Amino acid sequence: MNIIKASKLVHEYIRRDEEGNVESIQTAIDGVDLEVAAGDFIAVLGHNGSGKSTLAKHINALLEPSEGTLWVDGMDTSDPERIYEIRRAAGMVFQNPDNQIIASVVEEDVGFGPENTGVPTEEIWKRVEDSLRSVGMLKYRHHSPNRLSGGQKQRVAIAGVMAMEPKCIVLDEPTAMLDPVGRKEVLCAVSELNRKKGVTVILITHYMEEVVNADYVYVMDQGKIVMQGKPREVFSEVETLKEHRLDVPQITLLAHELRKAGLPVSKGILTREELEQELMGLYGSKK
Amino acid sequence: MSIILDKVNYVYSTGSAYEIQALKNINLQIEDGQFIGIIGHTGSGKSTLIQHMNGLMKATSGGIYFNGRDIYEEDYDKKELRTRVGLVFQYPEHQLFETTIFDDVCFGPMNQGLSKDEAGLRAFEALKMVGMPESLYYQSPFELSGGQKRRVAIAGVLAMKPEVLILDEPTAGLDPKGRDEILDLIADMHKKKKMTVILVSHSMEDVAKYVQRIIVMNSGEIIYDGTPGEVFRHYRELETIGLAAPQVTYLMHELKEFGLDADTDATTIEEAKKSILKMFR
Ligand SMILES: Nc1ncnc2c1ncn2[C@@H]1O[C@H](COP(=O)(O)OP(=O)(O)OP(=O)(O)O)[C@@H](O)[C@H]1O
Ligand SMILES: Nc1ncnc2c1ncn2[C@@H]1O[C@H](COP(=O)(O)OP(=O)(O)OP(=O)(O)O)[C@@H](O)[C@H]1O
Ligand SMILES: [Mg+2]
Ligand SMILES: [Mg+2]
Numbered sequence: 001m002n003i004i005k006a007s008k009l010v011h012e013y014i015r016r017d018e019e020g021n022v023e024s025i026q027t028a029i030d031g032v033d034l035e036v037a038a039g040d041f042i043a044v045l046g047h048n049g050s051g052k053s054t055l056a057k058h059i060n061a062l063l064e065p066s067e068g069t070l071w072v073d074g075m076d077t078s079d080p081e082r083i084y085e086i087r088r089a090a091g092m093v094f095q096n097p098d099n100q101i102i103a104s105v106v107e108e109d110v111g112f113g114p115e116n117t118g119v120p121t122e123e124i125w126k127r128v129e130d131s132l133r134s135v136g137m138l139k140y141r142h143h144s145p146n147r148l149s150g151g152q153k154q155r156v157a158i159a160g161v162m163a164m165e166p167k168c169i170v171l172d173e174p175t176a177m178l179d180p181v182g183r184k185e186v187l188c189a190v191s192e193l194n195r196k197k198g199v200t201v202i203l204i205t206h207y208m209e210e211v212v213n214a215d216y217v218y219v220m221d222q223g224k225i226v227m228q229g230k231p232r233e234v235f236s237e238v239e240t241l242k243e244h245r246l247d248v249p250q251i252t253l254l255a256h257e258l259r260k261a262g263l264p265v266s267k268g269i270l271t272r273e274e275l276e277q278e279l280m281g282l283y284g285s286k287k
Numbered sequence: 288m289s290i291i292l293d294k295v296n297y298v299y300s301t302g303s304a305y306e307i308q309a310l311k312n313i314n315l316q317i318e319d320g321q322f323i324g325i326i327g328h329t330g331s332g333k334s335t336l337i338q339h340m341n342g343l344m345k346a347t348s349g350g351i352y353f354n355g356r357d358i359y360e361e362d363y364d365k366k367e368l369r370t371r372v373g374l375v376f377q378y379p380e381h382q383l384f385e386t387t388i389f390d391d392v393c394f395g396p397m398n399q400g401l402s403k404d405e406a407g408l409r410a411f412e413a414l415k416m417v418g419m420p421e422s423l424y425y426q427s428p429f430e431l432s433g434g435q436k437r438r439v440a441i442a443g444v445l446a447m448k449p450e451v452l453i454l455d456e457p458t459a460g461l462d463p464k465g466r467d468e469i470l471d472l473i474a475d476m477h478k479k480k481k482m483t484v485i486l487v488s489h490s491m492e493d494v495a496k497y498v499q500r501i502i503v504m505n506s507g508e509i510i511y512d513g514t515p516g517e518v519f520r521h522y523r524e525l526e527t528i529g530l531a532a533p534q535v536t537y538l539m540h541e542l543k544e545f546g547l548d549a550d551t552d553a554t555t556i557e558e559a560k561k562s563i564l565k566m567f568r
Contacts, residue, residue: 013430047462048434095433095460096378146305149529150329173433176459179328179489180531206462209534247463250492250534254556254563261564272538279563280545286567 001074003089003168003200004036004059008068011054011223028054030223031068036216038167041194041201043211043231046220047245052204055220056170059202061086073167088117091161095173097153106148106156107132107141113164124163131162134197135189151182155189162193168200169193175207183207208235208249212270219244236268251275290317290340290372290451290483295349297335309335311507313349317451317485322477324494324515325487327504328529333487334377336504337453340485341372370399373449377456377487379440383428388419388439391428395447406446413442418468433460441469445476451483452476458493470497492533495519495554503530516552535559 011029016022028051036042046052057063058070061077073089075082094100103109111128132138135155145156154174161169171190175183187210193199211217217234219227221244227234235248238256255269265278297310309332317323327333338344339351342358342365351358358368376382385391392413396406414424417438428439441457458466474497477484488494494501501518503511505528511518522532533554542549550562
């Protein structure tokens with residue numbers, strides 16, 4: 001079975017008054033089918049309130065399905081006896097780096113998770129070292145997390161999740177608060193983990209640029225998955241994406257605008273290199 | 288009419304082992320009606336700087352003048368300053384506290400001394416402006432998605448009808464359409480209501496597209512101050528301090544290196560498009 005499999009997953013936030021009567025029902029996830037193969041890097045896009053974070057919380061067994069089933073590494077998330085194992089299999093990184101760091105020294109922060117789950121001390125230190133190295137933060141191991149930049153804090157948070165050796169890591173807008181270099185650092189760290197260690201990555205983001213190298217992209221709208229495919233396929237649909245309140249990377253949009261203005265550049269251009277090649281080609285044939 | 292910062296310094300935790308100088312000798316003049324962007328690496332002092340502009344934080348040394356008056360004078364009305372210079376915080380959660388969204392947005396105008404009805408009218412108008420669906424007005428602001436919370440926080444400040452609007456990363460966490468809507472709304476207020484707008488952002492693309500003047504912070508100091516074209520010419524230096532140029536600016540530089548007559552001062556899609564189409568004419 002795939003590492004993540006959702007079948008007709010539904011989540012309803014139910015609000016009750018003091019007497020327990022249902023006041024309102026908000027269907028945040030509405031019949032989602034999803035399969036993520038182990039080792040894949042997938043991205044989830046969607047408008048505000050489309051259900052991305054709710055989905056992430058399900059993968060971490062922080063929420064229980066109202067209907068349907070979700071399996072993480074073969075375990076049903078509605079089985080209370082497996083919650084602990086599910087959280088070990090799927091780690092989470094959130095938007096705000098400040099809310100995730102607990103200890104006053106970087107290495108203690110990273111070791112906190114494994115220590116809590118009874119990993120032997122020697123093994124903890126090995127994991128701390130490995131995970132800090134893989135996010136490029138080993139030389140900060142003795143620093144205070146408070147004094148790191150946002151991008152560095154976020155990489156420490158990722159190392160903290162890594163030290164738990166999850167098979168899968170869910171990142172819920174990990175770069176929203178970061179400067180351009182910090183965003184790049186976090187993204188590099190995550191794709192390294194994916195490529196070198198085979199960790200499955202589920203990245204939730206509003207930055208379209210961060211998605212161009214994903215294996216697969218899902219687009220959510222009002223709790224449903226409304227588009228899916230390789231980044232090039234999804235980003236070819238500029239107008240459809242806009243209907244779902246989304247966008248395309250800036251370079252893709254420029255290429256789209258150029259095409260509308262009559263320059264015959266191809267559809268689905270994602271990177272600067274691709275657009276440069278196209279333009280140089282067109283320029284050459286113009287002469 | 289302007290905001291002037293004169294040799295402003297700010298030190299956090301003075302005297303402790305964690306003492307940190309977040310602002311270093313800041314001299315700055317913000318003219319009436321300008322649309323300004325502030326960029327800088329995380330921890331460069333952007334939030335600290337803007338909280339000085341509405342008197343929320345007091346400089347360790349230096350002076351601040353709003354419309355010619357020293358805001359640190361004893362009889363200066365700080366409360367009024369905060370309604371004239373509206374600030375939308377970086378973390379909207381820090382700004383929301385009432386039990387319903389509607390009450391939350393009413394809070395500012397009520398605090399200004401408006402009647403309940405007037406405040407309600409303002410809240411209605413502001414919530415409409417930021418595109419909150421009416422069905423949510425009487426829900427708790429804490430049950431909203433991240434992007435929805437931010438809209439409510441912005442509405443809360445707009446409802447006070449400030450002269451100067453300062454927004455600390457207002458689009459972080461917004462979906463692309465929401466980002467465009469909020470920025471278009473702000474640009475519209477700037478144009479039609481002649482509001483002075485100061486936008487703190489980590490998106491080089493947004494800053495380039497919307498503002499006339501960019502202030503670049505690095506470790507508590509202002510290191511560049513100019514038009515987007517001028518500032519992003521320093522893209523290599525910007526990269527060494529956590530920043531970057533917009534994607535299209537890199538594209539233009541690279542096309543130029545390939546020998547094309549590309550306008551390397553282009554910082555927006557519009558400008559890049561114009562320059563490329565010119566090459567192919
Ligand atoms: N604790 C809650 N109680 C009730 N409703 C909630 C709760 N959390 C979220 N919702 C609602 O569920 C829907 C989905 O929210 P969710 O946070 O999953 O969206 P999202 O896609 O992560 O949005 P964003 O991009 O803004 O982070 C929204 O309509 C939201 O208002
Ligand atoms: N309450 C505080 N106590 C001590 N130091 C602080 C406090 N708030 C901020 N600092 C420090 O002051 C410096 C400037 O912080 P500030 O929040 O102004 O940066 P910023 O440019 O807004 O960063 P970001 O892009 O992450 O929001 C940083 O080094 C920060 O760690
Ligand atoms: Mg979310
Ligand atoms: Mg800040």
